[in-house]
Amino acid sequence: MTVPANTTKRVARLILTLSTCAMAAGYASAFFRGGTPSWGPWLLAFGIPGALGGVMVLGAARERKGVGSLALPFAFVIITLTIGFCLALGLPANEGPGSTLWLGLPVRAAIVVYGIGLLPVVVLPVAYALTFETQTLSAEDVECVRQMGKLWTAREDAIADAPTDHDVKPL
Amino acid sequence: MGELLAFGLLQTALPRIAQPEVIAVGIAYFSVIVGISVWASRRTKTASDFFVAGNGIGLIALTVASVSTSVSGFAFIGGPGLIYAVGLGAMFIVLPASVTNVMGAWILAKRMRLLGEARGLMTVPDAIGARYRSRAAQGLSGVAILVGIVGYMATNALAMGVVINAIFGVGLGWGIWLGMGVTLAYSVAGGILAGIYNDVFQGTLMAVASFLVFVFILDAGGGLGHISRTILMTDPKFLSPWGKLTPLAVLSFFFVFSMGSLGQPQGVHKYYMLKDPLQLKWYPLLKTLGLVLVLLLYFSVGVGVKAFITNGRMPALSAPDQATPSLLLNVTPLLLAALVFSGVAAATMSTVNSFINIGAAVITHDLPVAFGRRMKNELAWGRGATVVIAVFASLVAQYSGSMVAFLGIFGWGLFASALVPALAVGLNWEGATRVGALTSIGVGLVVTLSLETASYFKVFTFPAGVTASAVALVLSLLAFFAVSWLTRRSAAASIDPDVHMIMDM
Numbered sequence: 207m208t209v210p211a212n213t214t215k216r217v218a219r220l221i222l223t224l225s226t227c228a229m230a231a232g233y234a235s236a237f238f239r240g241g242t243p244s245w246g247p248w249l250l251a252f253g254i255p256g257a258l259g260g261v262m263v264l265g266a267a268r269e270r271k272g273v274g275s276l277a278l279p280f281a282f283v284i285i286t287l288t289i290g291f292c293l294a295l296g297l298p299a300n301e302g303p304g305s306t307l308w309l310g311l312p313v314r315a316a317i318v319v320y321g322i323g324l325l326p327v328v329v330l331p332v333a334y335a336l337t338f339e340t341q342t343l344s345a346e347d348v349e350c351v352r353q354m355g356k357l358w359t360a361r362e363d364a365i366a367d368a369p370t371d372h373d374v375k376p377l
Numbered sequence: 378m379g380e381l382l383a384f385g386l387l388q389t390a391l392p393r394i395a396q397p398e399v400i401a402v403g404i405a406y407f408s409v410i411v412g413i414s415v416w417a418s419r420r421t422k423t424a425s426d427f428f429v430a431g432n433g434i435g436l437i438a439l440t441v442a443s444v445s446t447s448v449s450g451f452a453f454i455g456g457p458g459l460i461y462a463v464g465l466g467a468m469f470i471v472l473p474a475s476v477t478n479v480m481g482a483w484i485l486a487k488r489m490r491l492l493g494e495a496r497g498l499m500t501v502p503d504a505i506g507a508r509y510r511s512r513a514a515q516g517l518s519g520v521a522i523l524v525g526i527v528g529y530m531a532t533n534a535l536a537m538g539v540v541i542n543a544i545f546g547v548g549l550g551w552g553i554w555l556g557m558g559v560t561l562a563y564s565v566a567g568g569i570l571a572g573i574y575n576d577v578f579q580g581t582l583m584a585v586a587s588f589l590v591f592v593f594i595l596d597a598g599g600g601l602g603h604i605s606r607t608i609l610m611t612d613p614k615f616l617s618p619w620g621k622l623t624p625l626a627v628l629s630f631f632f633v634f635s636m637g638s639l640g641q642p643q644g645v646h647k648y649y650m651l652k653d654p655l656q657l658k659w660y661p662l663l664k665t666l667g668l669v670l671v672l673l674l675y676f677s678v679g680v681g682v683k684a685f686i687t688n689g690r691m692p693a694l695s696a697p698d699q700a701t702p703s704l705l706l707n708v709t710p711l712l713l714a715a716l717v718f719s720g721v722a723a724a725t726m727s728t729v730n731s732f733i734n735i736g737a738a739v740i741t742h743d744l745p746v747a748f749g750r751r752m753k754n755e756l757a758w759g760r761g762a763t764v765v766i767a768v769f770a771s772l773v774a775q776y777s778g779s780m781v782a783f784l785g786i787f788g789w790g791l792f793a794s795a796l797v798p799a800l801a802v803g804l805n806w807e808g809a810t811r812v813g814a815l816t817s818i819g820v821g822l823v824v825t826l827s828l829e830t831a832s833y834f835k836v837f838t839f840p841a842g843v844t845a846s847a848v849a850l851v852l853s854l855l856a857f858f859a860v861s862w863l864t865r866r867s868a869a870a871s872i873d874p875d876v877h878m879i880m881d882m
Binding site: 215219222223226227229230232233236237241242246247250251254257258261262264265266268269283287291294295299301302303305307309310311312314315317318319322323324325326327330331332334335338339342343345347348350351352354355357358359362 | 465468469471472474475476478479480482483484485487491494495496497600601602604605606609610613614616617618619623624625628629631632635636639654655657658659661662665666669676801802805806808839840841843847848851852854855858875878879881882
C-alpha cells in the first residue's frame, strides 16, 4: 500500500517534533531538585529513535510515492533502537564475574554493541541500495536536473558577461 | 569528533617514540603525502577544482576519504582513553555510525548532489542560501561554520604538533609548524583534490592499522570472552551499557553524534564531489563498512587495555589518554606502533586540510555572496585564504595556552545546532521558512557559545551529564519548527522552482 507523500511527510514531521519535545523534557528533568527522576532517560530512549526515524522518513519520502517498501526497514530500525535502549535501561544491572556472555559480552552490553551498533548496518544500507532506483534517484531524475542546470548556467553566464570595473562583481 | 580527539591529545604528552623504525615509517608516510600533493596540484585549475574537486571524485575514493575525515584521530587516542576511563558508555559516541551514513544519504546526499548538478553549488552555506533564497541565511551559516572551524583548526594544529613531536622529537612548536606547513603546502597547491587523495591514503592507513590492532588484541587477550571475564572480576560496572556515566549523558552522546552528523560540513560537503550522482547507491554501505573497520581499534584498545592492566600485563596508566600509546609501546610490535602513530598524524592532517578548505570557501565565497558580491578569481583568493587560516590556527594553537582546549570543545555541537535544522530538515520540508532558518542558526550559535562558555568557566555546570551540545541542538530544532510555523505563509515564496523540483525528488 502506498501512502501519499504529503501524509507521510506530515506524520514524519509530527513524530520528529514530538520526539524533540520528549527529549527536551528529558533534559529538563535533569534539573529537578531531587535529581533526575527515573522516567527522564526513558524520554530519550523513545525520543531518539523517534527523531532519527522521523528525519529518515522525511528524507526518503518522495512526492506521490511515500516511502514505499522502505517502510519495513525503517520500522525495523526504529524498533531495534527503541528496544535496545529500553532493555539497557530496564534489564537488571547484574553484571559480575558469573555473568552469562553473549558473543563475549554481558547481556546488556551485547544488546547495545551488537543490537544498536551492528544490526542496523546489515539492514539500512542494503535497503537503501536495493531501493535506490525506485525510491531515491533514477537516471531520468538526473537528466531532468541536468536540463534545468543548463538553464541556470545560461542565466549565470549572462550575469557574468555584464561589465564591471571592480575586483568583485555584484551578484 | 575532532574536538574530542584534540582533548585526547591535549590532555596527555605522548611518549617519545623517536626510534629508527618509527622515524622511517614517518618519513615514508610524509613522502607519499608529498607525492600525492604534487600530482594533485597539477590537476587543480579552477575554483571548482579547488573547493569541490570539479565534482569528479569516484565512489571508492570519496568513500575512503569521507571515512578518513569523519573518524579523525579521535578513534586512535581520545576514544580508547575515554572507554578505559568511563567504560562502555563511551561506545555511544561511535554506535550511531550504524545509522548516520544512510540517514545522511536519504536526507542530504541526493539533494545536495543534485543542487550541485543544477546550480554548481560548492559549499554547505550555498545549499542553505539556495534553499531559502536568502543571502542572509547563507552568510549567517557561513559565520557559524567559521566560528566552529577556529576551534577545530587550532586544536587539531596542536594535536598535529603533539604527534609529530612524539614521532620525530622536534619539539611541540616545530611539530605544529611542520605539520601545518606540509598540510598547507598540499592544501594551497592541490586544494580539496590533494586533500581527497591524501585522505584516501590516510584512511587506508587508518583502516589497516585499526584492523591489525584489533586482531592483535583479541589474540593477545585470548578472545573477547576472556577479556570480558578478566574485567568483570574487578570492575563489572565497566561493562554495563552506561559504564560509569549516567544514562542521560550516554543517550545524549547518541543523540548529538547521530542527529548532529547531519550538520558536519566536513562530511556533508563531500556529497558535492561525487562524479556521478547515481553512484550514491553504494556510498552508505561502503562508508558504513569502512567506519566499522576503522572503529575496531576504538573498542578493542579501550577494552583490551583495561583487561591487560587488570591482569598485570601492562603497567597502570598515568592518564586515560595514554591507553593507546602505552599499549603500542608495551605490548605490540614496534612496526605496528609506528603504523598507528602515522595513522594518528594522518587523521589530524586530513581533518586540518578539510577544515582549511571549508574555511577558505566561507571567506572567499559565502561571505562575499552574503553581501551581494562575488570574488572575480575565487581560486586565487581561495589559496590566499587557505594560507591566512592555517597561519592563524597555528598561532592560536601555539600561543593561546589553555584557551585552545576551550575553542576545541564546541566545534561538533556548534555545527550540529546551527546547521541541522536549516539544512537537513529544511531541504526536506517545504514548510520551512527563511525566518525559521535564520532563527535556528542564530539560536544554535548563541546557545552553544553561551552554554559552553559558562560551562568552561564553571559559571554553570549541567546536572546528570547533560551536554550543552545536546541542549542547543534540541532548542534550535524547536525554534526552527516554531518560527517556521508562525511564519508559514511565507514558506512557498522562499523556494525557487528548480530547488522545489529537487526537494520533491
